[in-house]
Amino acid sequence: MGSSKVQRLSGMQKQVLSLYRGFLRAARSKSEEERCKIESIISQEFRRNAEDVDRKNFLYIEYLLRRGNKQLDQLKNPGTTGLSSLQLHYSHPSSKG
């Protein structure tokens, strides 16, 4: 693996971090209240996936990246005021039974 000094990120990891940055940036343009909600939900979502998703499950990760980018595009729309209209509360494919 990469040295502890410099993080060697795979291409896919960079895409995930890039998407995360994108969401945090988009959240800034919303009202203060909505921004807090967005940041909280996004943080939980990314961290949950970081724990639950096998890092070698490339197909699923790519799927999540594509869906995330679509959601980010919607969030960037000035007309989108909050997450409820994004329906980020999707029904997760039951990996936990």
Add this chain to the structure above:
Amino acid sequence: MATNTFTGASLSERFLRLKLNQRLAFNSIAGQRYSSISSYGRRNVSFSSQPRSIRLTVSCAAKPETVEKVCKIVKNQLALSDDSKVNGESTFTALGADSLDTVEIVMGLEEEFGITVEEDSAQSISTVQEAADLIEEIINKQSP
């Protein structure tokens, strides 16, 4: 809005030139003493055979107050106590930050200093000192 409280244009200009010269020297560009680095012109696409872990040790480090500010933001972002030992040498990893935390730290620094950190630069930061150095470099570049 975020106001840039940094003053002393002549000092920052000298700082910028020193930094650019050192960077150019590291990239083995002989002859050119000064050149404007455009963030959009990616001409140095050549791959360096040197491992990325070798970093240039800059003699002109960031101002102590910048490092102090970065430490404060890092502590806040990672929910560390105020008496936690965080200094320029601290690595985000040693402080318990994962890659998502590091993204949040950089975003927090952007807002605090009113700057925009490019993605590649953001992903290459691993210590507080590196963050502070990059911040001052960006501030000097972004100010008209």
